[in-house]
Amino acid sequence: MKQVHVAVGVVRRGSTFFICKRADDQHQGGKWEFPGGKVELGETVEQALNRELYEEIDISIKVSSPLIEVAHEYTDKRVLLSVLLVDEFNGEPFGKEGQMHRWADVSDLKEIDFPDANIAIVDAILALSAS
């Protein structure tokens, strides 16, 4: 199976994180996600994430840093998630494509219905908050 490279943004404000609900007709539909999308040919992860976050949640990134890389194999798809922590941005995020969104507190992340690959992302966030 071909691996899809995805840029994912963990947008943080204080102890909260911006998440969106995936549309029912998408891969892993109905689950919550950190916004992001596929890295296109010739793009860096940072460029891809900046493009995706503008398209999906209407912000532009000012400061980001690598958080974790997660390789995961679903039954129907193989993904490599390059996850960046986004601590400063311009604009106020919202579900620009009509998707549900919320600011989730760090203490709620473990209980939220994310795709399986996100378990490692949530653990990395919790490790940040613990340090």
Ligand SMILES: Nc1nc2c([nH]c(=O)n2[C@@H]2O[C@H](COP(=O)(O)OP(=O)(O)OP(=O)(O)O)[C@@H](O)[C@H]2O)c(=O)[nH]1
């Ligand atoms: N954006 C995002 N994708 C994730 C997360 N976790 C996870 O397994 N994925 C998977 O990464 C893949 C690509 O993400 P995507 O569907 O957002 O890609 P995209 O924005 O380019 O949209 P498209 O599918 O309409 O072209 C999907 O298979 C999705 O299930 C996550 O937290 N955020």
Ligand SMILES: [Mg+2]
């Ligand atoms: Mg997307």
